[in-house]
Amino acid sequence: MATYLYRIGKFAYRRKGAVLSVWLIILVLMGVGAATLSGPTKDSFNIPGTPAQQAQDLMAERFPDAPNAMDSLSARYVLQAPAGTTLADPANVKAMDDMLAQIRAIDTVEDAAKVDPATATPEQAAKALVNPVAANDSMTAMFQEQAAAAGTSEAKASSDAAALSPLSADGTVGYIEVPFVGAVTDADEAMRESINAAADVARAEGLNVQVSGTAAQEAEMPGGLTELIGIAVAAVVLAITFGSLVAAGLPLITAIIGIAIGSLGITVATGFMDLGSMTPTLAIMIGLAVAIDYSLFIMSRFRHELTLTDDRSEAAGRAVGTAGSAVVFAGLTVIIALVALRVVGIPFLSDMGAAAAFTVLIAVLIALTLLPAILGIFGRKAFAGKIPFLGKKAQESEDSGKPTLALRYISAIVRRPLVPLIGGVVLLGALALPATGLSLSLPSEATGDPATSSRQAYDLIDEGFGGGKNGPLLGVIDAQGADVPAGEAFEKVVSTISGLNGVQNAQIVKVNQAGDTAQMLITPTTGPTDPATMELVSSLRSAEAGLADSIGVSYGITGQTALEGDISDTLQDALVPYLAVVVGLAFILLLLVFRSILVPLTATLGFLLSVLATFGATVAIFQHGWLGIISNPQPLVSFMPIFLIGVVFGLAMDYQVFLVTRMREEYVHGANAKQAVTIGFNHGARVVSAAAIIMISVFGAFIAEPNSFIKSIGFALAAAVFFDAFIVRMVIIPSVMALLGDKAWWLPKWLDKILPNVDIEGEKLSQQLRADKEAELAATSA
Template identity: 50%
Template sequence: MATFLYKLGRSAFRRRRLVALLWVALLALAGVGAATAPAATSSSFSIPGTEAQRAFDLLEERFPGAGADGATARVVFKAPDGQKMTDAEPKAVVEETVAALRSGSDQIVSVADPYEARAVSQDGSTAYVSVAYEVNGMELTDETREALKQAGQAAQGKGLTVELGGDALQSMPETGAGEIVGVVIAGIVLVITFGSLVAAGLPLLTAIIGVGIGVSTITALANVLDLGSTTSTLAMMIGLAVGIDYALFIVSRYRAELADGRSKEEAAGRATGTAGSAVVFAGLTVVIALVGLAVVNIPMLTKMGFAAAGTVVIAVLIALTLIPALLGFAGDKVVGRKQRKGTAEETGKPNAGTRWARFVIRRPVLVLLAGVLGLGAIAVPAASLEMGLPDDGVKPVSATERRAYDLLSDGFGPGFNGPLLVVVDGDRAAADRTVDTIKGLDGIAAVTPATPNKAGDAAMITVIPEDRPSSGATETLVHDIRGATGDDVLVTGATAMNIDFSQKMNDALVPYLALVVGLAFVLLTVVFRSILVPLKAALGFLLSVVAALGAVVAVFQWGWLGSLFGVEQTGPIMSMMPIFMVGVVFGLAMDYEVFLVTRMREAYVHGERPGEAIVTGFRHSARVVTAAAVIMIAVFSGFIGMSDQMIKMIGFGLAVAVLFDAFVVRMAIVPAVLALLGRKAWWLPKWLDRVLPAVDVEGEGLAAHDAAEDRKPDLVKA
């Protein structure tokens, strides 16, 4: 592989104008596709194989239109103290609002009058108007949303407390200045690392081009492939981070080759052949982790994984082709002043990476215990992990959706915001028996009479729990209804979907871990020609990801330091968060493992003792790995400023996971374990060594190539 990538790098360097033109053309093509494609909508959400999904499918079949994907809104009214919503004055305001809503937009399907729909609380303090739209929340026009807001404001001005809820207010997540700050920090770190603005600008430029192509392609295909509005954001988050890192490693190796006296073209080829090999395998681990999300069998998660994996593939291809081409354009400007005068390595002065490696080798047990115990303490909150899907109840109290949620909860009971929809596959008599059975269960506030379909072969029943949607009591009620009724009775609704989704996530976690870790173990065994090194890498990853989950629970569920990260309302952790973090963090953790340990392996293969190989690996790679980790943390931290709670949580989780994995696991625990293992770390059974393919990550093929080149003059003379 090293020889092939060496030739690819040299070819890209020589044909740099053609290579640059091709990538710019791809960016322009993807940009045109994104600009002409319809706007992304909310991805359809389904959970195959669950009862809630079967109920939803039956509802679509037997009640055409009842399960439509159109947006909904609730205009919630609260009467002033001393009045009721049934009094003449408040009632007149509500009726005016209903009339205004019905004439406010042609996207409205229906507006339910609360006095006809019995949507007034028993104490008369609260009432709500239900509004149904023909399109989903992302497809509503600004005029429609404005008409909804103006209707509420008009009623508010007449003495009533009015709040708006429902997904009709849904919009694209607001981007904050955090992403820009993250990129700026990445630029500063690159300048400090390289001492050259040109060298620092190359990773940023290529990462932006790669993300531009990836995100534009996702945007262009969003409606065709039913990609959700958050898919491109997550792809941008991951693509930007790995794109900068991969380019960083190749540019750094190129500068090292120049320092050894090689020509620019030769240095570009060698950088691509050596560091590029590590980039390929690091990228493969990330792609395996993201594509492996398909085992969860949730279409939305699968599409997110494939889209992000595609962006990673683009980042790898750009690092292997566009970086060598741009190095050809950069000339001597890619080398900083310090390198021209002589680096610490050249003068024999040990750098920080060398000093740290020697410290770890002298005290491996102390470093190992400190790292493991420290991460173990941070991981403790993960034992209290509570999962769920976000609803308006977890939004900050400053949001009108949250205030509408609270008004409905106070006026109609905590369970009103999470009604259960029971679908009966049978005639009216079966439906009536089901109603009687459900009424006999504990934890129920109300049960509506059965509503049969036109054919009379199915019916709907609405059940209002006594407790809030995310409570354990409501989950128990769902299981009780399913246990007390037969197979022809199915429970669905947002609350039931949430419960089934969380259960599916839990059930898929172990198979997903086995698949991803197993495949990556095989891949790393091929790269490092060792059994214990990949095993150590996997165990270290598990430690860092559990610690990261502990930090997420402490901040987003317990509220520790919540104000520092913009968390205004605590709540359960999103159900997909653990498995998504496992996938992404595993891929990124293996990046640092590959980049750091391949240098150690390279030194060991070339005759150095195990301890010396550790020091050599840190001398060459620690500075660059540190810079790469800081850049990735900065990029992920930038997304904490997003308004979308899911993106905020994922950005925080990935940032702390990289912090723990790069600086505690890879930079401390890994060298400590390798120092304790000694030569045993690189042990591989002979039979397995014969079976595994030789991928030449260390560049042995390039050494043979050098020897062949050195012999050519002698052959000519002969």
């Protein structure tokens, strides 16, 4: 591989104009495609095949005219009466009616809801917007009338009315559901302004009004500042590393071009598939970090090769052939970890992984081709713009024999490896302890910032109606194959479910036109974030078997709470297979790179330490609120752990490859095991430290994002890189390598024979270059 990459690097340096033109054409084409083919992003947490999704699909099949609750556009106005009054007081009724008049004037409100109930027909009045007091009165009368006709008890009628009523039992809190025309993606700032303007009418008359719902949800879009912060810090680190303003800028140029192509490519993809709003942000976060790092490694090796040859194209070829080999394998480990997220079976998570893997692939290709081309364009000015007091130190060769800080550090590690090994393991173990309290959930109004109107609306509903009102469950009863009449089957299901612990009320709310399928509203006694609610979901599903055996009826349970629980179960079930695929493939890859059993094994164990410490730190900061960094501690997003494991594994193997391949190179070229550790670390520590600081800065900058998932994943990735690069790869791994000695490079002979030799350390390349030089000298002397 090193030989092929050597030729690519040398070609790119010499044919710089052609290579640069190709990449610029790709950039322009992606830009045109993004401008003409892009579509809206769509956040969906559905998982095909789960029980909740199957119930959702059955409901869509049997009730084709019913709106999709997961994609409908609506706003909920939650109203609270001033202290000492109720919403039924005349002044409060007037305030609500004035607000409703303003709501009806909004263009995008559905026409059926705009009808004035005072002049509407009975059919129209059923869909018209009314205040909670009037809605409660009409609903109570309707249920009492139905109960009298059906012979149902007044207690059941009252319970059913209360479950659907938009007015709390004490009359102090109520809500109004307002349907809008369009889908969730149609919500915009103008719509939100009109919604809030209507709320201000009632607020001005003394009511506390908070608004939630898909139409009123404020967009949490990245502003681009985080990327600029990461790039700015990277520029400083690169300037210190190279001691040159020009050299510091080159990796940034290639990285910006890379993330531009990657993000534009993802934008093009939105025109052909449903991608979440977080997908491009995560791809940019990861793509930017690895793009700078990969270019940094090749640039650093290029500078080193310039001390060995005056031929700059030769130096570029050697840099790409050696450091480029490490870049290829490091990139492959990240790509494997990201693409393998498809094993989990969650579409939006697979899309995130694929998009991020695409940006990593672009970063690798640009580092191998565009970077040497740009080096060719700058020529001898590639390291121009020397920074006083830094240039000389930055260009000092590690081969000069001077006792650098890295050399003194690694010498101390090699002399007494047991102490730093134990210290590093104990430190990471202590950091991992808070992870035992890990709690997961999906983003919702319940986990929102308490300062937002949507979260305050949620809290008002919880206070006025009880937790179950915020998280009702929906049952879909299928009586097509029932042994009794459908109506009797529906009643039997409702009666059975009403008797279960944790059910406040169960009732039929809609029957399809064929009369064989019903929607059942189940109000739990606990809220959507309470573990008892998920236990109730399990009990509801377990009760189906008995009803199926006795009367041949079946039903499914869905709703936001059920969907969240199924996602958590799916993620938990997929974790072991995912880890097996990722770790297995990466282990084989590292086996090829290092031709050793123990080096990949210790690399993987080191990863487990760093990821456990990362979980502990993230739980402590974001869930428990330690250090006061987060004002709204909440459970972590349920799919963050598996996504974090995939990304961290890939990045952890990056540093393993970059640092240990240099040790492998020295060992192959004749140094003993401890000398190889010392020399390899001395060569690579400075650039790996710079790369880690850049990644930490890029990821850490995303903590400023408003989106809770982006914020937490940015922190977690920054923490993971810190733990892995500076504790695992620079303390634990060198200690283990020193303790193992020659055994670190042990490989069974039978395995050595069947493994292909990818020559990542460039031994074949060195032999070819020596042969070419000897042939050139022989021709000259002749």
